[in-house]
Amino acid sequence: MPKDDWLSHLLQIITITGRLEVRCVYGAPWRIVWDRAALNEIPYHVIVQGRAIIEDPETRTAQELVSGDIVLLPHGAKHVLHDGSGQKPIRTHERVATAGWTLSENDGKGEQLDLMCGRFFIAPPHDRLIRNYLPANLVTRARNSHGKDGTGSASNELASLVKLMRTESAGDRAGGRAVLNALSSVLFALVMRAASEADSTQEGLLALAGHPRLAPAIAAMFADPTRSWKLPDLADLCGMSRATFMRHFQDRLGRSALDLLTDLRMSLAANELKKPAISTEAVAETVGYQSVSAFRRVFAERMGMTPGDWRRLAHNRGQSGVAQNP
Numbered sequence: 620m621p622k623d624d625w626l627s628h629l630l631q632i633i634t635i636t637g638r639l640e641v642r643c644v645y646g647a648p649w650r651i652v653w654d655r656a657a658l659n660e661i662p663y664h665v666i667v668q669g670r671a672i673i674e675d676p677e678t679r680t681a682q683e684l685v686s687g688d689i690v691l692l693p694h695g696a697k698h699v700l701h702d703g704s705g706q707k708p709i710r711t712h713e714r715v716a717t718a719g720w721t722l723s724e725n726d727g728k729g730e731q732l733d734l735m736c737g738r739f740f741i742a743p744p745h746d747r748l749i750r751n752y753l754p755a756n757l758v759t760r761a762r763n764s765h766g767k768d769g770t771g772s773a774s775n776e777l778a779s780l781v782k783l784m785r786t787e788s789a790g791d792r793a794g795g796r797a798v799l800n801a802l803s804s805v806l807f808a809l810v811m812r813a814a815s816e817a818d819s820t821q822e823g824l825l826a827l828a829g830h831p832r833l834a835p836a837i838a839a840m841f842a843d844p845t846r847s848w849k850l851p852d853l854a855d856l857c858g859m860s861r862a863t864f865m866r867h868f869q870d871r872l873g874r875s876a877l878d879l880l881t882d883l884r885m886s887l888a889a890n891e892l893k894k895p896a897i898s899t900e901a902v903a904e905t906v907g908y909q910s911v912s913a914f915r916r917v918f919a920e921r922m923g924m925t926p927g928d929w930r931r932l933a934h935n936r937g938q939s940g941v942a943q944n945p
Contacts, residue, residue, distance in 0.1 A: 625828055626811055628841040632886050633749070634742035637663075637803025639720045642788050643734040646727025648706035651736075656695030659746040661739040663691045663806070664700065665761075667785055669732035672703040675756075687761045689777065689810055691739075693753035702730060718795035720788065735784060739807050744922050744929065745886050752824040752872070752879070759813040773813035780809060824879075826871045832857050833867060836876065844883040845907040850876065885921045888914070892926055893933045899926050 643651065656662050664673070666688045673690060674681045675698055683703075684690060692698060701708070709725040716722060720737075741749055761777035784802050787795055815828040827833050835856040840848065853876055854864035868876050884906040891902040903914035918926050 625838050625841040626808065626815070630808060632883065632890065633745040635739050635804060635807050637737060637739045637800060637805075637807060639735060639737040639784065639788060639799045639803055641721045641723055641736040643711075643723045643732065643736065645702075645711070645723075645725050645732045645734070646709070647702040647729030647732070648704045648708050649711075649725060649727060649732065650699065650701040650708040653698050653700070653736075655697045656692070656738065658695070658750075659741045659743055660695055661691055661693050661741065661749065661807075662695065662698075663689065663737055663739060663803075663810075665689050665735040665781055665784070665806075667733040667735060667781060669730060669734070670703075671700050671732060671734065673756075674699045674701070682756070682758070684758070687778065687781075689759050689761060689781070689806070691753075691757040691807075691810055692755065693749050693757060694755045696755060700734070702732065704729070716788075716795070717791035718788075718799060720796075720799065733785075735781075735788065737803055739803070744889055747921070748882055748886055751874070751882065754823045754825075757810065757814055757825075759810050759817065773809060773816050777806075777809050777813055780806060823872065827868070830867075830871060832859065833864075833871065836864070836868070840876070840880055840883065844880060844887060845905065847907060848876075848880060881917060882921060884908075885918055888918060888926070889922065889929060889933075892930045895930075895934065899930075902926065 643649075653662055664671075664684070666684045666686055668686050670686065671684045672681055673684055675696055677696065709727045711723050711725045713721050713723045759777065760774055761781045762774040780802060784799065784806070787799050787802065811825065815825045817829070824837070827837050836853040839853065839856055850861050850865065854861045857864055859867070865875070872879065888902050888906045891897055891905055892899070897905075899915070900911045903909075903911045906914070908914035908917075915926055918929075922929060924932070
């Protein structure tokens with residue numbers, strides 16, 4: 620794996636799976652309400668055809684989505700999707716496909732919508748990384764670009780993936796559930812890639828990864844988070860002074876480089892603590908701490924429980940056969 624492939628390094632630390640849940644085929648007027656998601660869930664919506672308005676009732680903000688748009692809600696906020704007419708929605712009728720997802724339809728004659736809805740599941744306790752470092756709403760576009768510049772672009776790749784998801788969800792074929800779930804997992808990675816390549820990303824980890832001067836520091840931290848990084852080292856990688864690096868990093872991420880590095884280490888530690896043969900002292904050393912007491916203190920601050928409590932929780936979850944992702 621290339622050292623600068625921060626996204627692959629992230630997805631090695633955080634296990635994310637996906638599931639298509641509903642395909643909506645509506646004519647206007649229509650309206651869908653999504654309640655707040657669980658902490659380890661990220662709802663997603665793919666506008667295959669048509670348009671939709673997505674609203675956040677808490678912030679009272681709205682955004683228009685058009686054909687090809689893909690929206691992720693990393694913070695799991697309650698939201699509403701509707702056609703924008705303000706008219707009373709037409710009653711829907713549902714049937715469950717063999718693959719496990721639901722087809723929801725209405726008899727509306729207005730503007731037509733084809734919408735795929737699902738969610739991603741994050742293996743605990745890594746959901747905090749997602750909530751802390753990704754924006755509340757993340758919109759990217761699946762678009763087929765023609766010509767040399769569009770070849771191999773993330774938006775092209777997303778367009779091909781969405782087309783395949785649409786085909787798979789069009790009928791009850793053998794292995795349909797497994798294929799759609801696998802495609803949903805790929806969808807997360809491609810959306811992250813497309814967002815980090817987009818010029819419009821203004822906040823969070825994706826803004827850093829797409830920043831030409833700050834990207835080297837992100838790549839280095841993700842490639843080797845247990846290394847004893849110093850701010851001057853990271854600043855040098857970016858060709859900046861220590862003060863300039865700190866200011867740009869904080870402005871883009873809303874958190875310091877040390878915060879990100881510590882959170883990465885704690886997620887790595889959580890993975891290591893699941894292994895019963897490895898002592899807490901060994902885990903502390905593995906993730907870059909010479910003092911086990913300092914490691915225990917930081918782990919408790921960041922994860923909300925001691926390393927021992929997390930180890931027991933993970934062990935009990937495994938013993939009971941409870942799946943970490945539904």
